[in-house]
Amino acid sequence: MSPPVNAGPQTGTGTPPGNVNGQAIAITVFSTVKRWGVPWLKALVFNEPKLLPQTLLWLQKLSFIHFARWTLVTELPHNGAPQPRQKLRHPHLYFESNFNGGWEEYIDAFSYVLGPGMTAFWGSSYGFPGPVPTAPFKAYIQTSDLTLVASHFYAAYPESTVTMIEQSLELDGYLDELRAKVDKLSPDEFVEAFDALLAKGQRCF
Amino acid sequence: MLLKLPIPGPADLPIPGPRALGRQLIDTATSILDTNRAGQAYGFLAITPIRPGQEAALRATLAKIDRRQTSPFARIARTHFARWVVLEDFDTGADFHPQDEDRLGCQYLIFSACFDGDLDSWLDELIDELAPEIEAVWSHCIGVEPTAPADVKRYLLHNQQDSGLFYSAYPHATVPEVRRVLKAQRDLRALAVRRHELTPQELRDEFLEHFGRR
Amino acid sequence: MTKTDDARPAVTADGTPIELADIQGDILRAYGNAYDCTTYVWIGLTGGPQAGRDLVARLAEEVTSAAPWGGGKPTHHVNVAVTADGLRALGVRPHVIDSFSHEFRQGMKDRAERLGDVGRNDPEHWTTCFTDGSAHLLVTVNALTPKRLDEALARLRSVITETHGHTIVDEQAAKMLPGSREHFGYADGFAQPAIEGVSEEKTRGGGVPQSSGRWRPLALGEFILGYPDEDTRDDRERRLPSAPDAPLGRNGTYMVWRRLEQDVARFRRTVSAAAERYECGDEAKLRAKIVGRWDDGAPLSHYPDAPPEDTFDGRIPGANDFRFLDDDVLGAKCPIGAHVRRTNPRDALGWDGALSFRHRIIRRGMPYGPELPKRATQDDGQERGLVFACFNASISRQFEAIQVQWVTDGNVFGLGHDSDFLMGGEPGSGRSMVIQGECPFYLAPQDPFVSTRGGAYLFVPGLDALRALGVGHVS
Ligand code: HEM
Numbered sequence: 001m002s003p004p005v006n007a008g009p010q011t012g013t014g015t016p017p018g019n020v021n022g023q024a025i026a027i028t029v030f031s032t033v034k035r036w037g038v039p040w041l042k043a044l045v046f047n048e049p050k051l052l053p054q055t056l057l058w059l060q061k062l063s064f065i066h067f068a069r070w071t072l073v074t075e076l077p078h079n080g081a082p083q084p085r086q087k088l089r090h091p092h093l094y095f096e097s098n099f100n101g102g103w104e105e106y107i108d109a110f111s112y113v114l115g116p117g118m119t120a121f122w123g124s125s126y127g128f129p130g131p132v133p134t135a136p137f138k139a140y141i142q143t144s145d146l147t148l149v150a151s152h153f154y155a156a157y158p159e160s161t162v163t164m165i166e167q168s169l170e171l172d173g174y175l176d177e178l179r180a181k182v183d184k185l186s187p188d189e190f191v192e193a194f195d196a197l198l199a200k201g202q203r204c205f
Numbered sequence: 206m207l208l209k210l211p212i213p214g215p216a217d218l219p220i221p222g223p224r225a226l227g228r229q230l231i232d233t234a235t236s237i238l239d240t241n242r243a244g245q246a247y248g249f250l251a252i253t254p255i256r257p258g259q260e261a262a263l264r265a266t267l268a269k270i271d272r273r274q275t276s277p278f279a280r281i282a283r284t285h286f287a288r289w290v291v292l293e294d295f296d297t298g299a300d301f302h303p304q305d306e307d308r309l310g311c312q313y314l315i316f317s318a319c320f321d322g323d324l325d326s327w328l329d330e331l332i333d334e335l336a337p338e339i340e341a342v343w344s345h346c347i348g349v350e351p352t353a354p355a356d357v358k359r360y361l362l363h364n365q366q367d368s369g370l371f372y373s374a375y376p377h378a379t380v381p382e383v384r385r386v387l388k389a390q391r392d393l394r395a396l397a398v399r400r401h402e403l404t405p406q407e408l409r410d411e412f413l414e415h416f417g418r419r
Numbered sequence: 420m421t422k423t424d425d426a427r428p429a430v431t432a433d434g435t436p437i438e439l440a441d442i443q444g445d446i447l448r449a450y451g452n453a454y455d456c457t458t459y460v461w462i463g464l465t466g467g468p469q470a471g472r473d474l475v476a477r478l479a480e481e482v483t484s485a486a487p488w489g490g491g492k493p494t495h496h497v498n499v500a501v502t503a504d505g506l507r508a509l510g511v512r513p514h515v516i517d518s519f520s521h522e523f524r525q526g527m528k529d530r531a532e533r534l535g536d537v538g539r540n541d542p543e544h545w546t547t548c549f550t551d552g553s554a555h556l557l558v559t560v561n562a563l564t565p566k567r568l569d570e571a572l573a574r575l576r577s578v579i580t581e582t583h584g585h586t587i588v589d590e591q592a593a594k595m596l597p598g599s600r601e602h603f604g605y606a607d608g609f610a611q612p613a614i615e616g617v618s619e620e621k622t623r624g625g626g627v628p629q630s631s632g633r634w635r636p637l638a639l640g641e642f643i644l645g646y647p648d649e650d651t652r653d654d655r656e657r658r659l660p661s662a663p664d665a666p667l668g669r670n671g672t673y674m675v676w677r678r679l680e681q682d683v684a685r686f687r688r689t690v691s692a693a694a695e696r697y698e699c700g701d702e703a704k705l706r707a708k709i710v711g712r713w714d715d716g717a718p719l720s721h722y723p724d725a726p727p728e729d730t731f732d733g734r735i736p737g738a739n740d741f742r743f744l745d746d747d748v749l750g751a752k753c754p755i756g757a758h759v760r761r762t763n764p765r766d767a768l769g770w771d772g773a774l775s776f777r778h779r780i781i782r783r784g785m786p787y788g789p790e791l792p793k794r795a796t797q798d799d800g801q802e803r804g805l806v807f808a809c810f811n812a813s814i815s816r817q818f819e820a821i822q823v824q825w826v827t828d829g830n831v832f833g834l835g836h837d838s839d840f841l842m843g844g845e846p847g848s849g850r851s852m853v854i855q856g857e858c859p860f861y862l863a864p865q866d867p868f869v870s871t872r873g874g875a876y877l878f879v880p881g882l883d884a885l886r887a888l889g890v891g892h893v894s
Binding site: 063065081082094135204205 | 309
């Protein structure tokens, strides 16, 4: 029997505190893109309406990212001396996301579910091992060198998750219906309408 | 391999969403016109060069700025998220690089924010409300006079990096709205628990008190 | 029940033989209901590394494996697990210790905040051996009768004395209450993961639910180190999941041990007071809604309105075969926040189970402390609760994910920051439970029912590995 071979890194090492604010976590990653990745990302991933909504739909359904952005950095503007003139030989993909916790516990799930989307975004980056098996992928994104640590991270509502916000927005729609007619209802009718609201909104808490 | 994105299994998640999903698709279309937008939200990113030798001083300055609800960004009520991150180099020595990886000639400061409405007025607010912090932070950077509002604005726009893609889970909800609906959710739940202790009249009164009429 | 007479060699799906004789007993299959006298003995290796290794070597001779018993039921079983402090106390080389998982090396106490062990659960309320680094070895003794247990414990004590200088730092007797109940009054011990080559007969209900309607068993590597897991089972390079350096990584696993005190009187008072306001049912139904099973164990998914006429038998095939998405997306039968729906959401999170299948544990918990008299609603000042014990190949991915994401928080289920109602919450936290249905019931913020009183992360070596530790091969 051959001895066990490590297929990946240790887990449970924790997110650097600099990237955490309440439930909110900041991810900032730069990866270097192979040259063919530029047309691929620009033409297909960022702009092609057929592929894109699918990936975004998954993000939406997974409901853990508040805001995210992908940016291809191909030049760094010059601001005069003493900034050295910076010519970039390679395109660099900047990714940032603001999302709620569960990060470590769920990396596996993300790679199963978002695997194809991740391949679309990062498949042209150097070193991207593919989303599955998950262990090498974890090694890739957990490499502290790739994931930058924020020096300041502000979140306006740090204790609220994406799902909570989406639910509250939906609930508010139902609340509005009752707000609109509350004056027309007798107290007893109101109780009935209130119960109907609680029944309708029961998945929004 | 890359071109075929399989459709996931039965994803009838028991969480709300269809409405939001429909909207998202429309937003995707509009954001193709301005890739920094998603719905009414704007994502701003600027990467500015740090003065050689001042990296540690900048980090120390940033470390002193309070992160929680007293973060200076809390003064601009329409800001959802914001961050400052120091980028030391592209070549981080890991195995994820081409042979001839780019080396940065100096370190850079990444500044990014997600907020409601348009960039122009947000930058004005930023420069207005965060004057002391802007001075403290960007005085360590090259190419800006951080006490001159017009110069700061010009500088941030000059160093802006446009998004390829900007995503928001709730592209139509502003910060105040998010806060309001979250509070409504908490209040309604508390009222639901007490529903049986209250007479119909009391229930109605409490409802009006918390949620008002329309 | 334990299979005692199955002579077929066990193999994983890819034909790898499962080395049952090297895997400690009670992990893959429970010793069974007959062994209902259990004592957990915690030992501090205060006599120095050599004396520690001598003790481990002696214990290794006693330990029972997962191999079929052959000649009838043994009267008792001894099993051994070791904490990271224990490995250090045994003089295991630092670079070998570094090959263990981060969370194991860190230990349960230092992960308290993440686990929700704050406030009433804070380590400052734990038995000191779990916070001062003196809990090194856990010896679990299971016996057929109290007399056999006493004999085995006496023997253990003499081994401890003979090998010099060790201290028993904690001893916890545990026993199923009549009717296989735990202290709140629910029958426990039904649902367990179905494992390829080990417990495939439980696949329906215990495996991974597939969108085709079928289920499939889990890979052995999810629970025992040294075998392919769900991630590497199809790996072309046949890499194995990360594990401690040889020979320790082979046939071992990680164990979580927690002493969870239960405030039974408070639980009864809270539930009966809430039942007064519960329009859609009575107290028995409300109790069932909290756990997802009626008191006798019958799942709400099968019996949404009333428990079965005859006492439910969880061992008959199909007893645990239920899902949530087919006809209970909204939780009208089994509430979305019910204990069993939280701790094993099966298909409830969508995505063909992708968000839940890697977060399964094998549970071997046991109640401790005297039963509170049947109708009592005032506390009698005696400590009672559950020794929560579970096995998994990755504590962070499996136990901690369940504890952190599913028990202590509700966000993935769309339940905000509500925690598991059965565990209770800190007063003032506002956490509670919504019981979904035609007339949804909004429970008041919960009281603290369950409090952590101690615990540790452990490694359960295979028998060869245990012997290697005993002779100092890794020191
Ligand atoms: C004092 C505390 C606890 C009590 C009284 C308790 C009680 C129960 C009961 C009555 C069941 C149903 C019986 C069964 O399905 O076998 C159950 C199932 C379960 N519990 Fe707990 N439990 C406690 C703590 C925990 C904790 C802390 C966890 C995990 C972190 C956990 C994980 C599970 C799992 C995984 C199941 C099986 C669910 C399934 O597969 O359907 N329990 N528990």
